[in-house]
Amino acid sequence: MSATAPEIESAAAARGPLAMEAVELSKDFSLGRRSTLHAVRAVSLGLYCGAVVALVGESGSGKSTVARMLAGQERPTSGTIRLAGQAVDVSTRRAFRAYKSRVQMVFQDPFSSLNPVHTVRYHLDRPVRLHQGRTSRAEVDTEITALLTQVRLTPPDKFVGKYPHELSGGQRQRVAFARALAARPDVLLADEPVSMLDVSIRLEMLSLLDDLRQRLNLALLYITHDIASARYFADEVLVMYAGQIVERGPAEQVTQHPAHPYTQLLVASAPDPDRFGATLRAGGARTEAPEQSAAVTSATGCPFSIRCPLADDHCRAEDPILQRVSESRAAACWRLDAAAPELLTGRQGGGDTN
Amino acid sequence: MTAPNSASWPDPVLAISDFSVAYRTDGGDVQAVNHVDLTVRTGEVVGLAGESGSGKSTLAYGACRLLRAPALITSGSVRYHGRRVQYPAELTQLQPRELQRLRWREIAIVFQSAMNALNPVLSVRDQFVDVIRAHLQVSTADARDRAATLLDLVSIPRARLRSYPHELSGGMRQRVMIAMALATDPEIVIMDEPTTALDVVVQRDILAQVVELKERLGLSILFITHDISLLLELADRIAVMYAGRLVEVGTAEQIQHEPAHPYTRGLLNSFPSLHGPRRSLTGIPGSPPDLLNPPPGCPFLPRCSYGTPDCERIDVSLAPVGSAVDRSHVTACPFVLPGAARPEPAAVPAGPREES
Numbered sequence: 001m002s003a004t005a006p007e008i009e010s011a012a013a014a015r016g017p018l019a020m021e022a023v024e025l026s027k028d029f030s031l032g033r034r035s036t037l038h039a040v041r042a043v044s045l046g047l048y049c050g051a052v053v054a055l056v057g058e059s060g061s062g063k064s065t066v067a068r069m070l071a072g073q074e075r076p077t078s079g080t081i082r083l084a085g086q087a088v089d090v091s092t093r094r095a096f097r098a099y100k101s102r103v104q105m106v107f108q109d110p111f112s113s114l115n116p117v118h119t120v121r122y123h124l125d126r127p128v129r130l131h132q133g134r135t136s137r138a139e140v141d142t143e144i145t146a147l148l149t150q151v152r153l154t155p156p157d158k159f160v161g162k163y164p165h166e167l168s169g170g171q172r173q174r175v176a177f178a179r180a181l182a183a184r185p186d187v188l189l190a191d192e193p194v195s196m197l198d199v200s201i202r203l204e205m206l207s208l209l210d211d212l213r214q215r216l217n218l219a220l221l222y223i224t225h226d227i228a229s230a231r232y233f234a235d236e237v238l239v240m241y242a243g244q245i246v247e248r249g250p251a252e253q254v255t256q257h258p259a260h261p262y263t264q265l266l267v268a269s270a271p272d273p274d275r276f277g278a279t280l281r282a283g284g285a286r287t288e289a290p291e292q293s294a295a296v297t298s299a300t301g302c303p304f305s306i307r308c309p310l311a312d313d314h315c316r317a318e319d320p321i322l323q324r325v326s327e328s329r330a331a332a333c334w335r336l337d338a339a340a341p342e343l344l345t346g347r348q349g350g351g352d353t354n
Numbered sequence: 355m356t357a358p359n360s361a362s363w364p365d366p367v368l369a370i371s372d373f374s375v376a377y378r379t380d381g382g383d384v385q386a387v388n389h390v391d392l393t394v395r396t397g398e399v400v401g402l403a404g405e406s407g408s409g410k411s412t413l414a415y416g417a418c419r420l421l422r423a424p425a426l427i428t429s430g431s432v433r434y435h436g437r438r439v440q441y442p443a444e445l446t447q448l449q450p451r452e453l454q455r456l457r458w459r460e461i462a463i464v465f466q467s468a469m470n471a472l473n474p475v476l477s478v479r480d481q482f483v484d485v486i487r488a489h490l491q492v493s494t495a496d497a498r499d500r501a502a503t504l505l506d507l508v509s510i511p512r513a514r515l516r517s518y519p520h521e522l523s524g525g526m527r528q529r530v531m532i533a534m535a536l537a538t539d540p541e542i543v544i545m546d547e548p549t550t551a552l553d554v555v556v557q558r559d560i561l562a563q564v565v566e567l568k569e570r571l572g573l574s575i576l577f578i579t580h581d582i583s584l585l586l587e588l589a590d591r592i593a594v595m596y597a598g599r600l601v602e603v604g605t606a607e608q609i610q611h612e613p614a615h616p617y618t619r620g621l622l623n624s625f626p627s628l629h630g631p632r633r634s635l636t637g638i639p640g641s642p643p644d645l646l647n648p649p650p651g652c653p654f655l656p657r658c659s660y661g662t663p664d665c666e667r668i669d670v671s672l673a674p675v676g677s678a679v680d681r682s683h684v685t686a687c688p689f690v691l692p693g694a695a696r697p698e699p700a701a702v703p704a705g706p707r708e709e710s
Contacts, residue, residue: 058553058554058555058556059524059553168641171641198405198406198580199405199580199582199621199625200405200620200621200624200637200638201405201638201641202624203624203626203635203637204637204638204639207637225553226554227554227628228626228627228628229626231628231632232626232632233626252632255628266554266555267628269554269555269557269558270554270628271581271583271584271586271587271625
């Protein structure tokens with residue numbers, strides 16, 4: 001398994017103090033008959049107050065499992081999670097609830113994450129009472145109004161009595177944000193918060209999230225499969241493949257000069273308004289995903305080697321470790337010399353590449 | 355791009371004109387599709403873009419007569435004229451039996467969330483055989499052979515014929531659905547958000563496959579999506595739909611470089627780009643109108659950054675953008691010319707990193 005993570009400075013650290021940290025987090029799922037799915041392998045990351053860290057990867061890469069572990073909903077097989085320097089303990093209900101007051105999660109699908117038989121007020125009422133300890137009706141109402149205003153559901157009176165089916169997808173997701181904020185969390189884990197929404201309102205939602213991050217000094221984990229949105233939204237980007245972080249670094253650098261062949265593939269696959277028409281109609285190379293998920297196994301070697309054009313025997317024989325590429329960047333690839341030669345020259349030259 | 359034989363086949367494969375669909379509700383009619391004209395020519399990929407609720411699926415399903423009450427076709431005609439049929443067929447007039455003959459054989463549909471459209475308790479092969487035998491007079495053995503060829507077409511190993519849907523990945527199921535739509539060699543395929551639930555890498559594979567199949571089989575495709583960026587890469591022509599109406603139709607190049615309608619511009623400006631300098635993105639503030647009580651005049655007015663009081667009174671039918679005779683690029687907005695400077699964006703750009 002990979003050695004300790006290289007000492008690199010997170011691009012998100014400039015924003016504020018470390019709020020939450022995961023060290024060498026792993027999660028195995030048993031598939032029966034001695035077969036194990038290594039859903040997450042030795043993932044380390046830090047979330048900083050007022051900063052956005054994006055976790056990018058395809059479905060099945062383990063990004064949601066990381067979020068669930070951070071949210072305390074899944075117990076890691078190994079590794080530690082620290083919140084403000086303290087190891088997280090969610091073994092009792094009381095401890096779990098206290099933890100939930102500080103770490104909240106927003107889910108992908110606002111159509112199923114809200115209870116269809118309850119009003120907006122009900123969804124907010126409970127967390128306000130539970131996490132803020134408010135009891136009087138007037139106090140709770142004031143708080144609910146404030147929350148709805150915060151997520152720009154205005155005028156709030158118009159929305160408190162509505163049921164989820166009376167709201168649009170964007171409005172529902174705002175209610176989900178408000179519900180998460182009702183706990184006054186330090187950390188917000190957003191699992192694909194905009195991917196179920198229409199493109200025309202995605203930007204508005206991301207800018208709302210960004211606004212909340214700034215005003216409330218939230219440490220935000222933004223999980224997405226859309227690397228282009230991570231470029232605009234995040235400070236640091238972590239790219240996940242088959243349970244491992246294969247590349248990390250400042251958002252702009254990772255998306256503009258991807259080092260790992262997988263990141264390069266992701267960047268090349270994203271539809272891009274600036275080079276429309278060029279690629280598809282010309283017929284690009286097929287990049288067939290392997291039939292069997294690379295995460296299931298006992299197999300050694302780089303999980304991406306099956307799809308990687310640069311893979312050699314070394315890649316198939318030994319797991320690559322996350323190596324430091326520059327002060328704030330790292331990539332897990334044995335063939336960086338071929339994949340991103342310019343980044344390596346930068347490293348040997350002793351300086352940051354950008 | 356034109357198919358080799360389009361010159362000898364002047365008729366559009368599908369000509370939808372003045373087509374309207376309403377949903378009857380207790381509160382009145384919801385005009386889901388409002389006087390739409392759209393044609394698909396032989397060998398052409400036409401993209402239909404719009405956000406959810408804009409009526410794009412209702413338009414496609416309505417045109418194939420797949421809608422049930424309370425949906426009601428209130429006006430218009432849909433003419434189908436394939437290369438195999440001698441006379442054009444008027445879909446709105448056909449009897450159920452005639453429709454049945456046309457569907458799948460001539461017009462096939464890949465449904466939205468096709469991933470869940472497969473029958474979970476039948477093997478892939480059995481589902482293929484069902485489809486093929488329902489529409490073509492062939493033996494089961496021939497149908498099985500055909501199923502195998504179809505899987506080749508979408509690059510899935512033949513061994514997968516024996517698989518059940520849950521044993522396939524999302525991308526594979528999607529490909530199976532596309533192969534199934536092609537099972538009877540249809541003239542036109544309607545694809546309703548065929549890649550929406552998939553990852554970008556898989557999505558790209560499937561789109562490349564669609565383009566390849568179109569070239570090889572001379573298909574015509576009506577491709578419905580909310581993601582206009584896909585269409586710019588894939589489609590020959592693009593129709594943009596908003597609140598039940600087409601607001602702009604043009605070639606992919608025209609839509610990309612000279613978008614005329616403010617809504618199209620908003621859509622194009624909703625995508626974070628990966629390459630090139632970071633632009634300030636605006637998106638489209640607000641949400642679509644309530645179709646039960648549509649606002650007077652232009653339905654986009656409440657969200658439009660170019661809006662003027664005149665917009666409440668304008669005629670929103672499509673008019674040519676350039677010269678009056680060239681109808682290759684039409685828009686429903688008479689006020690904004692392509693290339694016109696955009697007023698100061700009202701929305702907050704989602705480019706949060708400026709402060710650093």
